[in-house]
Amino acid sequence: MLSVSIDSMFVHKMWDDDELSKMVDGGVPFPMLSDAGGKVGRIYGVFDENAGVENRGRFLIDPDGVIQGFEVLTPPVGRNVMETIRQIQAFQLVRQTKGGEAAPSGWRPGKKTLKPGINLVGKVWKEWKTSMAFD
Template sequence: MAAVAAKKSEFDDLGVEVLSISTNSHFVHKIWQAEELSKMVEGGFPWPMVSDGNGRIGRAYGVYDEQGGVNIRGRFIIDPDGIIQAMEVLTPTVGRNVGELIRQVKAFQHVRDTGEVTPSGWQPGKPTLKPRPDLVGMVWKEWKVENAE
């Protein structure tokens, strides 16, 4: 969560709010913030740290591990209409890539604002595609696999 907190200004620029959720109590969140997160990132985790003590939220999102009694690493991008636009779920041993999260937010915001679609690996400034009948079978003319890198 420290890696997400470190990108606070980028999330602010994109108008994105973040919530972290684990099965720990809000009391434990306070101590984790004080004892560890605030030593990794100035100010610590700057958004609400939510307590999901009984796993009710995790179950609703399909990330609650009944045997372990914990929520595994699920990440969801929710648009202003409350629709989940992206989800990524990892088992506990591999951490997230915050850069990829930010790229996806930018892509979904671009799509929402323009009606264009963003091909593989899209970053702001790279070519997009405008869906239309005469593009069918012609994507190879407008988009090259090198654009994905």
């Protein structure tokens, strides 16, 4: 986990000392990075040139350094941490099975995966129900 904003590392320290450590025992455990000028945010496409700040962008990067997913929100709405964890779990499963299994809509650990292949073509309706996306 790495967090990035345009604030200096000094501001990060004060935020952690004065506020975040009151929400998280021992303070924030991961590196809080500084991107003054937005150079990093710009290459990831999340730096808002007009406002001079980063949007709420979240990128999942796999062990090979490949971006597997991202989500970008405007500032007033926070992220869903459980959904981020679910996506990582799903990508880890796909990676463990070397793509042999895929995580259908609504998948979470313990739920049924699909095994893409010639025998599944046109037969997903037998294996997977739309209700499984919502339960």
